Amino acid sequence: xxxxxxxxxxxxxxxxxxxxxxxxxxxxxxxxxxxxxxxxxxxxxxxxxxxxxxxxxxxxxxxxxxxxxxxxxxxxxxxxxxxxxxxxxxxxxxxxxxxxxxxxxxxxxxxxxxxxxxxxxxxxxxxxxxxxxxxxxxxxxxxxxxxxxxxxxxxxxxxxxxxxxxxxxxxxxxxxxxxxxxxxxxxxxxxxxxxxxxxxxxxxxxxxxxxxxxxxxxxxxxxxxxxxxxxxxxxxxxxxxxxxxxxxxxxxxxxxxxxxxxxxxxxxxxxxxxxxxxxxxxxxxxxxxxxxxxxxxxxxxxxxxxxxxxxxxxxxxx
Ligand SMILES: Nc1ncnc2c1ncn2[C@@H]1O[C@H](COP(=O)(O)OP(=O)(O)OP(=O)(O)O)[C@@H](O)[C@H]1O
Ligand SMILES: [Mg+2]
Numbered sequence: 624x625x626x627x628x629x630x631x632x633x634x635x636x637x638x639x640x641x642x643x644x645x646x647x648x649x650x651x652x653x654x655x656x657x658x659x660x661x662x663x664x665x666x667x668x669x670x671x672x673x674x675x676x677x678x679x680x681x682x683x684x685x686x687x688x689x690x691x692x693x694x695x696x697x698x699x700x701x702x703x704x705x706x707x708x709x710x711x712x713x714x715x716x717x718x719x720x721x722x723x724x725x726x727x728x729x730x731x732x733x734x735x736x737x738x739x740x741x742x743x744x745x746x747x748x749x750x751x752x753x754x755x756x757x758x759x760x761x762x763x764x765x766x767x768x769x770x771x772x773x774x775x776x777x778x779x780x781x782x783x784x785x786x787x788x789x790x791x792x793x794x795x796x797x798x799x800x801x802x803x804x805x806x807x808x809x810x811x812x813x814x815x816x817x818x819x820x821x822x823x824x825x826x827x828x829x830x831x832x833x834x835x836x837x838x839x840x841x842x843x844x845x846x847x848x849x850x851x852x853x854x855x856x857x858x859x860x861x862x863x864x865x866x867x868x869x870x871x872x873x874x875x876x877x878x879x880x881x882x883x884x885x886x887x888x889x890x891x892x893x894x895x896x897x898x899x900x901x902x903x904x905x906x907x908x909x910x911x912x913x914x915x916x917x918x919x920x921x922x923x924x925x926x927x928x929x930x931x932x933x934x935x936x937x938x939x940x941x
Pocket of ligand 2: 667668732772
């Protein structure tokens with residue numbers, strides 16, 4: 624059965640994503656800093672969690688912090704802690720996230736948003752593995768694994784002098800790039816099915832299937848918001864399609880319905896044979912109203928072969 628955790632099962636059907644996972648698991652074995660790059664919603668935090676869970680720190684805490692969401696005057700005390708009286712409102716000693724993540728992993732998300740004065744301090748903490756709470760002279764040992772993530776081009780920020788080069792080199796001992804969803808279309812349907820199943824569980828209702836046309840739309844859309852956008856689209860679709868046997872095109876948001884469908888896009892495009900086969904099979908299935916038996920007949924292949932291929936494409940699950 625599906626786990627009821629906050630995040631759905633990690634999907635990595637594409638070769639690109641399998642490489643990411645393999646790298647993440649290797650990085651998990653050592654305590655070196657990792658820098659995760661990739662577009663917004665691509666799954667950087669999900670990979671950071673995987674690194675944590677695959678490491679010896681798994682029993683410890685995994686603490687994600689969005690550096691971009693912290694006000695500039697609070698970021699230091701949030702990360703490093705403070706002592707009583709360090710600033711107005713500091714009415715008692717407080718440990719920072721560096722200390723809270725002891726024996727675990729601290730994910731510094733949106734690392735590019737850290738202001739330069741804090742960058743210097745962070746660099747020092749990473750170098751010395753020691754942290755000093757704001758207003759204190761006492762150093763404490765840091766025992767947290769640091770993972771940083773960003774959707775920004777830090778090298779470019781270094782050139783513009785808004786990000787410290789020495790800090791970047793400290794952080795990117797291992798860099799893992801999480802590819803955008805449009806660059807790994809094999810992941811779209813398995814992800815969509817996962818989110819659909821979760822939606823059905825959450826709402827105790829809803830269809831757990833996609834119409835061929837809806838499926839075509841999901842495959843043709845470029846997903847600028849990546850996996851997070853797909854997650855929202857599926858959740859919305861499950862709710863809108865309540866009471867129907869399948870999610871239809873009309874249950875998808877308008878931005879998915881504007882462009883050309885897979886079949887239209889394919890015209891004139893230079894595609895690998897396997898991709899043409901996949902698109903053709905899905906199209907035939909749609910024209911056969913979803914009947915696999917009929918589609919197999921039209922395609923001149925055994926129903927078992929069609930079944931296997933649909934499973935490969937993520938159209939059918941288990
Ligand atoms: N491979 C995957 N399998 C299953 N779910 C995924 C996968 N990748 C991402 N998700 C889900 O998609 C959502 C967005 O992922 P995540 O928060 O990791 O993205 P992000 O790259 O950190 O985004 P941002 O740049 O906005 O911080 C989350 O709900 C996450 O659980
Ligand atoms: Mg994130």
